[in-house]
Amino acid sequence: MRGIDWGTAPAWLSAFLTGGSLLLGFYILLRDRRKEERLEASKVVSMYYPEGDEYAESSQIRVVLRNTADRPIYFPGVLFGASGGRLRAWPFEEDVVEPGECVEVRVPRYLDEMRIGIAGVFFHDADGCIWARDFSDFSLVRKGKPFPARAPRRRRRAIRRVRVTAY
Incomplete structure (x- = not known):
């Protein structure tokens, strides 16, 4: 051999x-x-509407989110922040948005004596993946993999790729 x-x-x-x-x-x-x-x-549609005087401390930005998808979405929120600052999250009152439902939240234009801007919205889909809609170009950004089955009220860190544009 x-x-x-x-x-x-x-x-x-x-x-x-x-x-x-x-x-x-x-x-x-x-x-x-x-x-x-x-x-x-991409079937989750969102838009923002400034309300009141732009420079008044009591003015707000109304953010509307409509779920036109076939499955519910969970833990929707608004991404906001000061110019050049870190993004923070403002949650909607509803934790679950069923198909066909429309929810809205009003975010104050001034927070902690700083003028803030709306960067976009974020939500968890039915599979648990975190998505964000950037209001600067209305692009859809996927953040991470599905979250593990644990405490449902725990929120993830704001998505950093979304830019603050709406003042």
């Missing part, structure tokens, strides 16, 4: 092609699932 019998070239080629086709199949499944998740999250 002179060494190890490595087999024939067709056997090696078929093994590599089979492994490659399995990897390609898993990639396509994962890509299609992400596309479906994004499509579901």
